[in-house]
Amino acid sequence: MKKIVVIPTYNEKENIAAITEAVLAVDAENEVLIADDASPDGTGRIADELAAEHPRVHVLHRPGKAGIGPAYRDGFRKALALGADLIIQMDADFSHPVDALRTFSELIEEYDLVLGSRYIDGITVVNWPMGRLMLSYFGNVYAKTVLGGMPVNDATGGFKCWRRDVIEGIGLDQVRSNGYGFQIEMTYRAWKLGYRIKETPIIFADRRLGTSKMHLTIAVEALAMVWWLRLQAAIGRIGKRRAGQPARA
């Protein structure tokens, strides 16, 4: 099984080397693909050095900051082209526990998509300001409600493990959102296509180094995006299985 961990980066010079080494160390099969949006702080240069040092590290340089949606779309395309069987998405800032990658590897044998969840075992978020936590928590309640009871408690999280055929089945060219909406959109499309989704609890800790790129417009985009998704599903544009695609339980 070829596993590629895709890490989007924008100004993560304090984190990128340590997170890459940690991901490589947790499993000898892990490969890392860093998708950097021309970070002004030189993250892309550090990524190139890591790739020169480790054959299991790859780098995708994008021309400029465009949000995580485009970075992940390009990163996923490259991971598919590199022959990944499993594609994992993970933040660079150590908010996602590296050890959970082992749990992902076990669960993905039975499921098509595994989600690291902050809101399935109570609320397992450490050190986030209360306002940020409320926005995230109630944003998820809202998304779940608007999206017809999608059975996922943490749809905005960015720590996930995909089987390659799910990403191929969704079709990245269909996917529109740029920020947190991207996380919701991908999971919603997978659910509507009938793929098997499993949430597993993670403890999410706020970053210690570097700064968050989250801002209000990203949250507002996501709030609007869920209505667009619901409309697309209502007119049959989401959830249709394309010819040749196997049905899933």
Ligand SMILES: Nc1nc2c(ncn2[C@@H]2O[C@H](COP(=O)(O)OP(=O)(O)O)[C@@H](O)[C@H]2O)c(=O)[nH]1
């Ligand atoms: N390539 C790329 N990565 C981004 C962009 N915005 C955020 N990231 C990365 O996405 C991950 C999550 O971003 P972060 O700022 O920590 O968001 P937060 O955890 O929600 O506060 C980190 O690895 C960031 O470096 C972007 O525009 N382009």
Ligand SMILES: [Mg+2]
């Ligand atoms: Mg973060």
